[in-house]
Amino acid sequence: MRLIIAEERWPIAGSFTISRGSKTEAHVVTVTLEVGSHLGRGECVPYPRYEETVPQVMAALAAARDRIEAGITREEAATLQLPHAARNALDCALWDLAAKRAGQPVWQLAGLPEPKPAITAYTLSLDTPEAMGEAAARAAERPLLKLKLGRDGDAERLRLIRRNAPRSRLIIDANEGWTPDTLDRMLAACADVGVELVEQPLPAGNDEALRSISRAVTVCADESAHGLDTLDRLVGKYDAINIKLDKTGGLTPAIALARAARARDLGIMVGCMLATSLAMAPAFLLAPLAAVIDLDGPLLLKEDRSPAIRFDGSLMQPPPPALWG
The missing domain is CATH 3.30.390.10 (Enolase-like, N-terminal domain)
Structure with a gap:
Protein backbone atom coordinates (compact mmCIF):
# COMPACT_ATOMS: atom_id res chain seq x y z
CA MET A 1 0.00 0.00 0.00
CA GLN A 104 -19.17 -2.87 -4.68
CA PRO A 105 -20.32 0.56 -3.46
CA VAL A 106 -19.42 1.65 0.06
CA TRP A 107 -23.06 1.87 1.10
CA GLN A 108 -23.42 -1.88 0.48
CA LEU A 109 -20.17 -2.74 2.23
CA ALA A 110 -21.22 -0.63 5.24
CA GLY A 111 -24.78 -1.99 5.42
CA LEU A 112 -26.34 1.41 4.78
CA PRO A 113 -29.45 2.26 2.74
CA GLU A 114 -28.84 3.05 -0.91
CA PRO A 115 -28.37 6.83 -1.21
CA LYS A 116 -31.02 8.74 -3.14
CA PRO A 117 -31.10 12.37 -4.33
CA ALA A 118 -31.72 14.66 -1.37
CA ILE A 119 -32.19 18.35 -0.63
CA THR A 120 -29.23 20.05 1.02
CA ALA A 121 -29.31 23.30 2.93
CA TYR A 122 -27.76 26.30 1.21
CA THR A 123 -25.75 28.55 3.51
CA LEU A 124 -25.99 32.33 3.75
CA SER A 125 -22.77 33.70 5.19
CA LEU A 126 -22.93 36.08 8.18
CA ASP A 127 -23.15 39.72 7.08
CA THR A 128 -25.09 42.86 7.88
CA PRO A 129 -28.86 42.43 8.16
CA GLU A 130 -29.32 44.28 4.85
CA ALA A 131 -26.74 42.20 3.01
CA MET A 132 -28.17 38.94 4.33
CA GLY A 133 -31.65 40.06 3.34
CA GLU A 134 -30.39 40.68 -0.19
CA ALA A 135 -28.64 37.30 -0.24
CA ALA A 136 -31.89 35.66 0.85
CA ALA A 137 -33.73 37.33 -2.04
CA ARG A 138 -31.19 35.88 -4.49
CA ALA A 139 -31.56 32.42 -2.93
CA ALA A 140 -35.31 32.58 -2.38
CA GLU A 141 -36.02 29.67 -4.75
CA ARG A 142 -33.90 27.30 -2.70
CA PRO A 143 -36.10 25.14 -0.46
CA LEU A 144 -33.81 25.11 2.61
CA LEU A 145 -31.61 28.01 3.73
CA LYS A 146 -29.05 27.86 6.52
CA LEU A 147 -28.33 31.23 8.10
CA LYS A 148 -25.03 31.99 9.81
CA LEU A 149 -25.83 34.18 12.81
CA GLY A 150 -24.24 34.92 16.18
CA ARG A 151 -23.70 38.68 16.33
CA ASP A 152 -25.66 41.79 17.30
CA GLY A 153 -28.56 42.39 14.93
CA ASP A 154 -29.60 38.75 14.51
CA ALA A 155 -33.30 39.48 15.08
CA GLU A 156 -33.24 42.04 12.27
CA ARG A 157 -31.38 39.57 10.06
CA LEU A 158 -34.12 37.01 10.64
CA ARG A 159 -36.86 39.50 9.84
CA LEU A 160 -35.29 40.63 6.54
CA ILE A 161 -34.39 37.10 5.45
CA ARG A 162 -37.90 35.81 6.07
CA ARG A 163 -39.41 38.78 4.23
CA ASN A 164 -37.21 38.14 1.18
CA ALA A 165 -37.42 34.33 1.19
CA PRO A 166 -41.00 33.69 2.32
CA ARG A 167 -41.25 30.11 1.02
CA SER A 168 -37.87 28.74 2.08
CA ARG A 169 -37.47 26.56 5.13
CA LEU A 170 -34.97 28.14 7.52
CA ILE A 171 -32.35 26.69 9.85
CA ILE A 172 -29.85 28.69 11.91
CA ASP A 173 -26.23 28.22 12.89
CA ALA A 174 -25.21 30.59 15.67
CA ASN A 175 -21.70 29.04 15.95
CA GLU A 176 -21.66 29.52 19.74
CA GLY A 177 -22.42 33.24 19.28
CA TRP A 178 -25.35 33.67 21.67
CA THR A 179 -25.35 33.78 25.48
CA PRO A 180 -27.64 32.35 28.18
CA ASP A 181 -28.96 35.89 28.72
CA THR A 182 -30.04 36.30 25.07
CA LEU A 183 -31.14 32.72 24.47
CA ASP A 184 -34.84 33.11 25.32
CA ARG A 185 -35.19 36.22 23.16
CA MET A 186 -33.34 34.76 20.17
CA LEU A 187 -35.20 31.44 20.21
CA ALA A 188 -38.47 33.39 20.33
CA ALA A 189 -37.33 35.48 17.34
CA CYS A 190 -36.51 32.25 15.50
CA ALA A 191 -39.94 30.79 16.26
CA ASP A 192 -41.63 34.00 15.09
CA VAL A 193 -40.24 33.60 11.55
CA GLY A 194 -40.67 29.84 11.37
CA VAL A 195 -37.10 28.67 11.93
CA GLU A 196 -37.08 24.89 12.26
CA LEU A 197 -33.68 24.25 13.85
CA VAL A 198 -30.93 26.19 15.63
CA GLU A 199 -27.39 24.84 15.73
CA GLN A 200 -25.14 25.45 18.72
CA PRO A 201 -26.65 28.66 20.10
CA LEU A 202 -24.36 28.67 23.16
CA PRO A 203 -20.63 28.00 23.58
CA ALA A 204 -19.85 24.31 23.95
CA GLY A 205 -18.50 24.87 27.45
CA ASN A 206 -21.42 27.03 28.56
CA ASP A 207 -24.56 25.28 27.35
CA GLU A 208 -26.11 23.99 30.57
CA ALA A 209 -28.88 26.59 30.24
CA LEU A 210 -30.34 24.41 27.49
CA ARG A 211 -31.42 21.83 30.06
CA SER A 212 -33.99 24.12 31.62
CA ILE A 213 -35.21 26.31 28.77
CA SER A 214 -38.43 25.56 26.91
CA ARG A 215 -38.35 26.11 23.17
CA ALA A 216 -40.51 25.80 20.09
CA VAL A 217 -37.46 25.30 17.87
CA THR A 218 -35.26 22.20 17.62
CA VAL A 219 -31.83 22.84 19.15
CA CYS A 220 -28.97 20.92 17.56
CA ALA A 221 -25.48 20.33 18.96
CA ASP A 222 -22.54 21.02 16.67
CA GLU A 223 -19.39 22.16 18.49
CA SER A 224 -20.65 20.22 21.53
CA ALA A 225 -21.01 16.97 19.55
CA HIS A 226 -18.01 14.94 18.44
CA GLY A 227 -17.92 11.18 18.89
CA LEU A 228 -19.65 8.53 20.96
CA ASP A 229 -17.79 9.73 24.05
CA THR A 230 -19.62 13.07 23.92
CA LEU A 231 -23.10 11.74 23.18
CA ASP A 232 -24.60 10.99 26.58
CA ARG A 233 -23.77 14.43 28.00
CA LEU A 234 -25.89 15.98 25.21
CA VAL A 235 -29.08 14.13 26.16
CA GLY A 236 -31.43 16.51 27.94
CA LYS A 237 -29.75 19.61 26.51
CA TYR A 238 -30.13 19.09 22.78
CA ASP A 239 -32.82 17.68 20.53
CA ALA A 240 -30.46 16.70 17.70
CA ILE A 241 -26.78 16.45 16.81
CA ASN A 242 -24.85 17.56 13.75
CA ILE A 243 -22.59 14.72 12.60
CA LYS A 244 -19.50 15.85 10.69
CA LEU A 245 -16.89 13.34 9.63
CA ASP A 246 -14.01 15.68 10.50
CA LYS A 247 -15.27 15.68 14.09
CA THR A 248 -16.03 11.96 14.41
CA GLY A 249 -12.81 10.84 12.72
CA GLY A 250 -14.33 9.29 9.60
CA LEU A 251 -17.30 7.47 8.17
CA THR A 252 -16.84 4.39 10.37
CA PRO A 253 -17.35 6.19 13.72
CA ALA A 254 -19.97 8.49 12.13
CA ILE A 255 -22.16 5.49 11.32
CA ALA A 256 -21.84 4.24 14.90
CA LEU A 257 -22.64 7.70 16.25
CA ALA A 258 -25.73 8.06 14.05
CA ARG A 259 -27.10 4.74 15.22
CA ALA A 260 -26.40 5.54 18.87
CA ALA A 261 -28.04 8.95 18.55
CA ARG A 262 -31.17 7.44 17.08
CA ALA A 263 -31.30 4.95 19.95
CA ARG A 264 -31.35 7.94 22.33
CA ASP A 265 -34.13 9.69 20.39
CA LEU A 266 -31.80 12.43 19.19
CA GLY A 267 -32.43 13.79 15.72
CA ILE A 268 -29.63 13.71 13.18
CA MET A 269 -28.25 16.43 10.96
CA VAL A 270 -25.38 15.54 8.65
CA GLY A 271 -23.06 18.49 8.06
CA CYS A 272 -19.69 19.41 6.63
CA MET A 273 -16.77 21.73 6.77
CA LEU A 274 -16.18 23.92 3.73
CA ALA A 275 -14.65 21.47 1.25
CA THR A 276 -15.00 19.79 -2.14
CA SER A 277 -17.21 16.96 -3.36
CA LEU A 278 -14.62 14.42 -2.21
CA ALA A 279 -15.39 15.35 1.41
CA MET A 280 -19.17 15.43 0.81
CA ALA A 281 -19.34 11.98 -0.81
CA PRO A 282 -18.86 9.79 2.30
CA ALA A 283 -20.99 12.12 4.42
CA PHE A 284 -23.82 11.79 1.89
CA LEU A 285 -24.14 8.10 2.80
CA LEU A 286 -25.56 9.24 6.15
CA ALA A 287 -28.33 11.21 4.43
CA PRO A 288 -30.94 8.40 4.70
CA LEU A 289 -30.44 8.48 8.48
CA ALA A 290 -30.72 12.27 8.81
CA ALA A 291 -33.62 14.70 9.08
CA VAL A 292 -31.49 17.63 7.84
CA ILE A 293 -28.70 17.52 5.26
CA ASP A 294 -26.17 20.34 5.08
CA LEU A 295 -23.57 19.32 2.49
CA ASP A 296 -23.41 22.43 0.34
CA GLY A 297 -19.65 22.99 0.61
CA PRO A 298 -19.01 22.64 -3.15
CA LEU A 299 -21.78 25.14 -3.95
CA LEU A 300 -19.82 27.81 -2.07
CA LEU A 301 -16.55 27.27 -3.98
CA LYS A 302 -15.47 28.98 -7.20
CA GLU A 303 -14.99 25.51 -8.68
CA ASP A 304 -15.16 21.89 -7.55
CA ARG A 305 -12.92 18.96 -8.38
CA SER A 306 -13.75 16.69 -11.33
CA PRO A 307 -15.61 14.40 -11.31
CA ALA A 308 -17.88 16.01 -8.77
CA ILE A 309 -21.24 15.53 -7.12
CA ARG A 310 -23.99 17.03 -9.23
CA PHE A 311 -26.31 19.58 -7.66
CA ASP A 312 -29.58 20.38 -9.41
CA GLY A 313 -30.20 23.59 -7.54
CA SER A 314 -30.29 22.31 -3.97
CA LEU A 315 -31.06 18.72 -4.98
CA MET A 316 -27.89 16.75 -4.33
CA GLN A 317 -27.27 13.64 -6.38
CA PRO A 318 -25.43 10.57 -5.05
CA PRO A 319 -21.67 10.77 -5.65
CA PRO A 320 -20.42 9.18 -8.88
CA PRO A 321 -18.25 6.09 -8.27
CA ALA A 322 -15.36 7.72 -10.14
CA LEU A 323 -15.26 10.38 -7.41
CA TRP A 324 -15.58 8.13 -4.35
CA GLY A 325 -17.20 5.01 -3.05
Missing part, protein backbone atom coordinates in the same frame (compact mmCIF):
# COMPACT_ATOMS: atom_id res chain seq x y z
CA ARG A 2 1.35 3.43 -0.97
CA LEU A 3 0.28 6.57 0.93
CA ILE A 4 0.09 9.96 -0.78
CA ILE A 5 -0.65 13.04 1.35
CA ALA A 6 -1.47 16.35 -0.34
CA GLU A 7 -2.41 19.86 0.71
CA GLU A 8 -4.93 21.70 -1.48
CA ARG A 9 -6.51 25.15 -1.52
CA TRP A 10 -9.89 25.78 -3.15
CA PRO A 11 -10.99 29.43 -3.50
CA ILE A 12 -14.41 30.35 -2.16
CA ALA A 13 -16.84 32.27 -4.36
CA GLY A 14 -16.43 35.55 -2.45
CA SER A 15 -15.85 35.02 1.27
CA PHE A 16 -17.41 32.90 3.97
CA THR A 17 -18.11 34.47 7.36
CA ILE A 18 -19.34 33.01 10.64
CA SER A 19 -19.36 34.44 14.15
CA ARG A 20 -15.70 33.45 14.64
CA GLY A 21 -14.34 35.11 11.48
CA SER A 22 -14.03 34.94 7.68
CA LYS A 23 -12.17 32.84 5.12
CA THR A 24 -11.63 33.07 1.37
CA GLU A 25 -10.53 29.51 0.62
CA ALA A 26 -11.09 25.93 1.67
CA HIS A 27 -7.78 24.55 2.92
CA VAL A 28 -7.94 20.76 2.78
CA VAL A 29 -5.74 17.68 3.10
CA THR A 30 -6.25 14.65 0.87
CA VAL A 31 -5.14 11.08 1.46
CA THR A 32 -4.69 8.68 -1.45
CA LEU A 33 -4.02 4.98 -0.90
CA GLU A 34 -2.68 3.01 -3.85
CA VAL A 35 -2.73 -0.79 -4.06
CA GLY A 36 -1.90 -2.15 -7.49
CA SER A 37 -4.26 -0.50 -9.96
CA HIS A 38 -6.71 0.60 -7.26
CA LEU A 39 -6.83 4.04 -5.63
CA GLY A 40 -8.78 5.06 -2.55
CA ARG A 41 -9.17 8.72 -1.63
CA GLY A 42 -10.34 10.79 1.30
CA GLU A 43 -10.44 14.51 2.12
CA CYS A 44 -10.45 16.37 5.42
CA VAL A 45 -10.54 19.92 6.73
CA PRO A 46 -8.36 20.52 9.80
CA TYR A 47 -10.27 23.05 11.90
CA PRO A 48 -8.53 25.47 14.29
CA ARG A 49 -11.65 25.57 16.52
CA TYR A 50 -10.74 21.99 17.43
CA GLU A 51 -7.01 22.77 17.65
CA GLU A 52 -6.20 21.03 14.37
CA THR A 53 -4.16 22.57 11.55
CA VAL A 54 -3.11 21.50 8.07
CA PRO A 55 0.61 21.17 8.96
CA GLN A 56 -0.26 19.18 12.09
CA VAL A 57 -2.52 16.77 10.16
CA MET A 58 0.02 16.26 7.39
CA ALA A 59 2.82 15.64 9.88
CA ALA A 60 0.72 13.14 11.84
CA LEU A 61 -0.15 11.19 8.70
CA ALA A 62 3.46 11.20 7.57
CA ALA A 63 4.56 9.91 10.97
CA ALA A 64 2.11 7.02 10.61
CA ARG A 65 3.26 6.21 7.07
CA ASP A 66 4.99 2.92 7.92
CA ARG A 67 1.97 1.52 9.73
CA ILE A 68 -0.40 2.69 6.99
CA GLU A 69 1.71 1.36 4.12
CA ALA A 70 2.03 -2.02 5.84
CA GLY A 71 -1.61 -2.49 4.85
CA ILE A 72 -3.58 -0.95 7.68
CA THR A 73 -7.24 -1.86 8.22
CA ARG A 74 -10.03 0.53 9.26
CA GLU A 75 -10.05 -1.06 12.70
CA GLU A 76 -6.30 -0.54 13.06
CA ALA A 77 -6.52 3.02 11.71
CA ALA A 78 -8.96 3.90 14.49
CA THR A 79 -6.23 3.13 17.06
CA LEU A 80 -3.66 5.51 15.57
CA GLN A 81 -2.89 8.67 17.53
CA LEU A 82 -4.06 11.03 14.80
CA PRO A 83 -6.03 14.29 14.79
CA HIS A 84 -9.69 13.61 14.03
CA ALA A 85 -9.46 15.26 10.61
CA ALA A 86 -6.49 13.07 9.67
CA ARG A 87 -8.32 9.95 10.82
CA ASN A 88 -11.30 11.01 8.72
CA ALA A 89 -9.30 11.31 5.49
CA LEU A 90 -7.61 7.97 6.14
CA ASP A 91 -10.83 6.16 7.07
CA CYS A 92 -12.64 7.46 3.98
CA ALA A 93 -9.71 6.53 1.74
CA LEU A 94 -9.79 3.01 3.16
CA TRP A 95 -13.53 2.73 2.47
CA ASP A 96 -13.04 3.99 -1.09
CA LEU A 97 -10.18 1.56 -1.65
CA ALA A 98 -12.25 -1.35 -0.31
CA ALA A 99 -15.10 -0.44 -2.67
CA LYS A 100 -12.78 -0.26 -5.69
CA ARG A 101 -11.16 -3.60 -4.87
CA ALA A 102 -14.48 -5.34 -4.16
CA GLY A 103 -16.36 -3.82 -7.08
Whole structure:
Protein backbone atom coordinates (compact mmCIF):
# COMPACT_ATOMS: atom_id res chain seq x y z
CA MET A 1 0.00 0.00 0.00
CA ARG A 2 1.35 3.43 -0.97
CA LEU A 3 0.28 6.57 0.93
CA ILE A 4 0.09 9.96 -0.78
CA ILE A 5 -0.65 13.04 1.35
CA ALA A 6 -1.47 16.35 -0.34
CA GLU A 7 -2.41 19.86 0.71
CA GLU A 8 -4.93 21.70 -1.48
CA ARG A 9 -6.51 25.15 -1.52
CA TRP A 10 -9.89 25.78 -3.15
CA PRO A 11 -10.99 29.43 -3.50
CA ILE A 12 -14.41 30.35 -2.16
CA ALA A 13 -16.84 32.27 -4.36
CA GLY A 14 -16.43 35.55 -2.45
CA SER A 15 -15.85 35.02 1.27
CA PHE A 16 -17.41 32.90 3.97
CA THR A 17 -18.11 34.47 7.36
CA ILE A 18 -19.34 33.01 10.64
CA SER A 19 -19.36 34.44 14.15
CA ARG A 20 -15.70 33.45 14.64
CA GLY A 21 -14.34 35.11 11.48
CA SER A 22 -14.03 34.94 7.68
CA LYS A 23 -12.17 32.84 5.12
CA THR A 24 -11.63 33.07 1.37
CA GLU A 25 -10.53 29.51 0.62
CA ALA A 26 -11.09 25.93 1.67
CA HIS A 27 -7.78 24.55 2.92
CA VAL A 28 -7.94 20.76 2.78
CA VAL A 29 -5.74 17.68 3.10
CA THR A 30 -6.25 14.65 0.87
CA VAL A 31 -5.14 11.08 1.46
CA THR A 32 -4.69 8.68 -1.45
CA LEU A 33 -4.02 4.98 -0.90
CA GLU A 34 -2.68 3.01 -3.85
CA VAL A 35 -2.73 -0.79 -4.06
CA GLY A 36 -1.90 -2.15 -7.49
CA SER A 37 -4.26 -0.50 -9.96
CA HIS A 38 -6.71 0.60 -7.26
CA LEU A 39 -6.83 4.04 -5.63
CA GLY A 40 -8.78 5.06 -2.55
CA ARG A 41 -9.17 8.72 -1.63
CA GLY A 42 -10.34 10.79 1.30
CA GLU A 43 -10.44 14.51 2.12
CA CYS A 44 -10.45 16.37 5.42
CA VAL A 45 -10.54 19.92 6.73
CA PRO A 46 -8.36 20.52 9.80
CA TYR A 47 -10.27 23.05 11.90
CA PRO A 48 -8.53 25.47 14.29
CA ARG A 49 -11.65 25.57 16.52
CA TYR A 50 -10.74 21.99 17.43
CA GLU A 51 -7.01 22.77 17.65
CA GLU A 52 -6.20 21.03 14.37
CA THR A 53 -4.16 22.57 11.55
CA VAL A 54 -3.11 21.50 8.07
CA PRO A 55 0.61 21.17 8.96
CA GLN A 56 -0.26 19.18 12.09
CA VAL A 57 -2.52 16.77 10.16
CA MET A 58 0.02 16.26 7.39
CA ALA A 59 2.82 15.64 9.88
CA ALA A 60 0.72 13.14 11.84
CA LEU A 61 -0.15 11.19 8.70
CA ALA A 62 3.46 11.20 7.57
CA ALA A 63 4.56 9.91 10.97
CA ALA A 64 2.11 7.02 10.61
CA ARG A 65 3.26 6.21 7.07
CA ASP A 66 4.99 2.92 7.92
CA ARG A 67 1.97 1.52 9.73
CA ILE A 68 -0.40 2.69 6.99
CA GLU A 69 1.71 1.36 4.12
CA ALA A 70 2.03 -2.02 5.84
CA GLY A 71 -1.61 -2.49 4.85
CA ILE A 72 -3.58 -0.95 7.68
CA THR A 73 -7.24 -1.86 8.22
CA ARG A 74 -10.03 0.53 9.26
CA GLU A 75 -10.05 -1.06 12.70
CA GLU A 76 -6.30 -0.54 13.06
CA ALA A 77 -6.52 3.02 11.71
CA ALA A 78 -8.96 3.90 14.49
CA THR A 79 -6.23 3.13 17.06
CA LEU A 80 -3.66 5.51 15.57
CA GLN A 81 -2.89 8.67 17.53
CA LEU A 82 -4.06 11.03 14.80
CA PRO A 83 -6.03 14.29 14.79
CA HIS A 84 -9.69 13.61 14.03
CA ALA A 85 -9.46 15.26 10.61
CA ALA A 86 -6.49 13.07 9.67
CA ARG A 87 -8.32 9.95 10.82
CA ASN A 88 -11.30 11.01 8.72
CA ALA A 89 -9.30 11.31 5.49
CA LEU A 90 -7.61 7.97 6.14
CA ASP A 91 -10.83 6.16 7.07
CA CYS A 92 -12.64 7.46 3.98
CA ALA A 93 -9.71 6.53 1.74
CA LEU A 94 -9.79 3.01 3.16
CA TRP A 95 -13.53 2.73 2.47
CA ASP A 96 -13.04 3.99 -1.09
CA LEU A 97 -10.18 1.56 -1.65
CA ALA A 98 -12.25 -1.35 -0.31
CA ALA A 99 -15.10 -0.44 -2.67
CA LYS A 100 -12.78 -0.26 -5.69
CA ARG A 101 -11.16 -3.60 -4.87
CA ALA A 102 -14.48 -5.34 -4.16
CA GLY A 103 -16.36 -3.82 -7.08
CA GLN A 104 -19.17 -2.87 -4.68
CA PRO A 105 -20.32 0.56 -3.46
CA VAL A 106 -19.42 1.65 0.06
CA TRP A 107 -23.06 1.87 1.10
CA GLN A 108 -23.42 -1.88 0.48
CA LEU A 109 -20.17 -2.74 2.23
CA ALA A 110 -21.22 -0.63 5.24
CA GLY A 111 -24.78 -1.99 5.42
CA LEU A 112 -26.34 1.41 4.78
CA PRO A 113 -29.45 2.26 2.74
CA GLU A 114 -28.84 3.05 -0.91
CA PRO A 115 -28.37 6.83 -1.21
CA LYS A 116 -31.02 8.74 -3.14
CA PRO A 117 -31.10 12.37 -4.33
CA ALA A 118 -31.72 14.66 -1.37
CA ILE A 119 -32.19 18.35 -0.63
CA THR A 120 -29.23 20.05 1.02
CA ALA A 121 -29.31 23.30 2.93
CA TYR A 122 -27.76 26.30 1.21
CA THR A 123 -25.75 28.55 3.51
CA LEU A 124 -25.99 32.33 3.75
CA SER A 125 -22.77 33.70 5.19
CA LEU A 126 -22.93 36.08 8.18
CA ASP A 127 -23.15 39.72 7.08
CA THR A 128 -25.09 42.86 7.88
CA PRO A 129 -28.86 42.43 8.16
CA GLU A 130 -29.32 44.28 4.85
CA ALA A 131 -26.74 42.20 3.01
CA MET A 132 -28.17 38.94 4.33
CA GLY A 133 -31.65 40.06 3.34
CA GLU A 134 -30.39 40.68 -0.19
CA ALA A 135 -28.64 37.30 -0.24
CA ALA A 136 -31.89 35.66 0.85
CA ALA A 137 -33.73 37.33 -2.04
CA ARG A 138 -31.19 35.88 -4.49
CA ALA A 139 -31.56 32.42 -2.93
CA ALA A 140 -35.31 32.58 -2.38
CA GLU A 141 -36.02 29.67 -4.75
CA ARG A 142 -33.90 27.30 -2.70
CA PRO A 143 -36.10 25.14 -0.46
CA LEU A 144 -33.81 25.11 2.61
CA LEU A 145 -31.61 28.01 3.73
CA LYS A 146 -29.05 27.86 6.52
CA LEU A 147 -28.33 31.23 8.10
CA LYS A 148 -25.03 31.99 9.81
CA LEU A 149 -25.83 34.18 12.81
CA GLY A 150 -24.24 34.92 16.18
CA ARG A 151 -23.70 38.68 16.33
CA ASP A 152 -25.66 41.79 17.30
CA GLY A 153 -28.56 42.39 14.93
CA ASP A 154 -29.60 38.75 14.51
CA ALA A 155 -33.30 39.48 15.08
CA GLU A 156 -33.24 42.04 12.27
CA ARG A 157 -31.38 39.57 10.06
CA LEU A 158 -34.12 37.01 10.64
CA ARG A 159 -36.86 39.50 9.84
CA LEU A 160 -35.29 40.63 6.54
CA ILE A 161 -34.39 37.10 5.45
CA ARG A 162 -37.90 35.81 6.07
CA ARG A 163 -39.41 38.78 4.23
CA ASN A 164 -37.21 38.14 1.18
CA ALA A 165 -37.42 34.33 1.19
CA PRO A 166 -41.00 33.69 2.32
CA ARG A 167 -41.25 30.11 1.02
CA SER A 168 -37.87 28.74 2.08
CA ARG A 169 -37.47 26.56 5.13
CA LEU A 170 -34.97 28.14 7.52
CA ILE A 171 -32.35 26.69 9.85
CA ILE A 172 -29.85 28.69 11.91
CA ASP A 173 -26.23 28.22 12.89
CA ALA A 174 -25.21 30.59 15.67
CA ASN A 175 -21.70 29.04 15.95
CA GLU A 176 -21.66 29.52 19.74
CA GLY A 177 -22.42 33.24 19.28
CA TRP A 178 -25.35 33.67 21.67
CA THR A 179 -25.35 33.78 25.48
CA PRO A 180 -27.64 32.35 28.18
CA ASP A 181 -28.96 35.89 28.72
CA THR A 182 -30.04 36.30 25.07
CA LEU A 183 -31.14 32.72 24.47
CA ASP A 184 -34.84 33.11 25.32
CA ARG A 185 -35.19 36.22 23.16
CA MET A 186 -33.34 34.76 20.17
CA LEU A 187 -35.20 31.44 20.21
CA ALA A 188 -38.47 33.39 20.33
CA ALA A 189 -37.33 35.48 17.34
CA CYS A 190 -36.51 32.25 15.50
CA ALA A 191 -39.94 30.79 16.26
CA ASP A 192 -41.63 34.00 15.09
CA VAL A 193 -40.24 33.60 11.55
CA GLY A 194 -40.67 29.84 11.37
CA VAL A 195 -37.10 28.67 11.93
CA GLU A 196 -37.08 24.89 12.26
CA LEU A 197 -33.68 24.25 13.85
CA VAL A 198 -30.93 26.19 15.63
CA GLU A 199 -27.39 24.84 15.73
CA GLN A 200 -25.14 25.45 18.72
CA PRO A 201 -26.65 28.66 20.10
CA LEU A 202 -24.36 28.67 23.16
CA PRO A 203 -20.63 28.00 23.58
CA ALA A 204 -19.85 24.31 23.95
CA GLY A 205 -18.50 24.87 27.45
CA ASN A 206 -21.42 27.03 28.56
CA ASP A 207 -24.56 25.28 27.35
CA GLU A 208 -26.11 23.99 30.57
CA ALA A 209 -28.88 26.59 30.24
CA LEU A 210 -30.34 24.41 27.49
CA ARG A 211 -31.42 21.83 30.06
CA SER A 212 -33.99 24.12 31.62
CA ILE A 213 -35.21 26.31 28.77
CA SER A 214 -38.43 25.56 26.91
CA ARG A 215 -38.35 26.11 23.17
CA ALA A 216 -40.51 25.80 20.09
CA VAL A 217 -37.46 25.30 17.87
CA THR A 218 -35.26 22.20 17.62
CA VAL A 219 -31.83 22.84 19.15
CA CYS A 220 -28.97 20.92 17.56
CA ALA A 221 -25.48 20.33 18.96
CA ASP A 222 -22.54 21.02 16.67
CA GLU A 223 -19.39 22.16 18.49
CA SER A 224 -20.65 20.22 21.53
CA ALA A 225 -21.01 16.97 19.55
CA HIS A 226 -18.01 14.94 18.44
CA GLY A 227 -17.92 11.18 18.89
CA LEU A 228 -19.65 8.53 20.96
CA ASP A 229 -17.79 9.73 24.05
CA THR A 230 -19.62 13.07 23.92
CA LEU A 231 -23.10 11.74 23.18
CA ASP A 232 -24.60 10.99 26.58
CA ARG A 233 -23.77 14.43 28.00
CA LEU A 234 -25.89 15.98 25.21
CA VAL A 235 -29.08 14.13 26.16
CA GLY A 236 -31.43 16.51 27.94
CA LYS A 237 -29.75 19.61 26.51
CA TYR A 238 -30.13 19.09 22.78
CA ASP A 239 -32.82 17.68 20.53
CA ALA A 240 -30.46 16.70 17.70
CA ILE A 241 -26.78 16.45 16.81
CA ASN A 242 -24.85 17.56 13.75
CA ILE A 243 -22.59 14.72 12.60
CA LYS A 244 -19.50 15.85 10.69
CA LEU A 245 -16.89 13.34 9.63
CA ASP A 246 -14.01 15.68 10.50
CA LYS A 247 -15.27 15.68 14.09
CA THR A 248 -16.03 11.96 14.41
CA GLY A 249 -12.81 10.84 12.72
CA GLY A 250 -14.33 9.29 9.60
CA LEU A 251 -17.30 7.47 8.17
CA THR A 252 -16.84 4.39 10.37
CA PRO A 253 -17.35 6.19 13.72
CA ALA A 254 -19.97 8.49 12.13
CA ILE A 255 -22.16 5.49 11.32
CA ALA A 256 -21.84 4.24 14.90
CA LEU A 257 -22.64 7.70 16.25
CA ALA A 258 -25.73 8.06 14.05
CA ARG A 259 -27.10 4.74 15.22
CA ALA A 260 -26.40 5.54 18.87
CA ALA A 261 -28.04 8.95 18.55
CA ARG A 262 -31.17 7.44 17.08
CA ALA A 263 -31.30 4.95 19.95
CA ARG A 264 -31.35 7.94 22.33
CA ASP A 265 -34.13 9.69 20.39
CA LEU A 266 -31.80 12.43 19.19
CA GLY A 267 -32.43 13.79 15.72
CA ILE A 268 -29.63 13.71 13.18
CA MET A 269 -28.25 16.43 10.96
CA VAL A 270 -25.38 15.54 8.65
CA GLY A 271 -23.06 18.49 8.06
CA CYS A 272 -19.69 19.41 6.63
CA MET A 273 -16.77 21.73 6.77
CA LEU A 274 -16.18 23.92 3.73
CA ALA A 275 -14.65 21.47 1.25
CA THR A 276 -15.00 19.79 -2.14
CA SER A 277 -17.21 16.96 -3.36
CA LEU A 278 -14.62 14.42 -2.21
CA ALA A 279 -15.39 15.35 1.41
CA MET A 280 -19.17 15.43 0.81
CA ALA A 281 -19.34 11.98 -0.81
CA PRO A 282 -18.86 9.79 2.30
CA ALA A 283 -20.99 12.12 4.42
CA PHE A 284 -23.82 11.79 1.89
CA LEU A 285 -24.14 8.10 2.80
CA LEU A 286 -25.56 9.24 6.15
CA ALA A 287 -28.33 11.21 4.43
CA PRO A 288 -30.94 8.40 4.70
CA LEU A 289 -30.44 8.48 8.48
CA ALA A 290 -30.72 12.27 8.81
CA ALA A 291 -33.62 14.70 9.08
CA VAL A 292 -31.49 17.63 7.84
CA ILE A 293 -28.70 17.52 5.26
CA ASP A 294 -26.17 20.34 5.08
CA LEU A 295 -23.57 19.32 2.49
CA ASP A 296 -23.41 22.43 0.34
CA GLY A 297 -19.65 22.99 0.61
CA PRO A 298 -19.01 22.64 -3.15
CA LEU A 299 -21.78 25.14 -3.95
CA LEU A 300 -19.82 27.81 -2.07
CA LEU A 301 -16.55 27.27 -3.98
CA LYS A 302 -15.47 28.98 -7.20
CA GLU A 303 -14.99 25.51 -8.68
CA ASP A 304 -15.16 21.89 -7.55
CA ARG A 305 -12.92 18.96 -8.38
CA SER A 306 -13.75 16.69 -11.33
CA PRO A 307 -15.61 14.40 -11.31
CA ALA A 308 -17.88 16.01 -8.77
CA ILE A 309 -21.24 15.53 -7.12
CA ARG A 310 -23.99 17.03 -9.23
CA PHE A 311 -26.31 19.58 -7.66
CA ASP A 312 -29.58 20.38 -9.41
CA GLY A 313 -30.20 23.59 -7.54
CA SER A 314 -30.29 22.31 -3.97
CA LEU A 315 -31.06 18.72 -4.98
CA MET A 316 -27.89 16.75 -4.33
CA GLN A 317 -27.27 13.64 -6.38
CA PRO A 318 -25.43 10.57 -5.05
CA PRO A 319 -21.67 10.77 -5.65
CA PRO A 320 -20.42 9.18 -8.88
CA PRO A 321 -18.25 6.09 -8.27
CA ALA A 322 -15.36 7.72 -10.14
CA LEU A 323 -15.26 10.38 -7.41
CA TRP A 324 -15.58 8.13 -4.35
CA GLY A 325 -17.20 5.01 -3.05
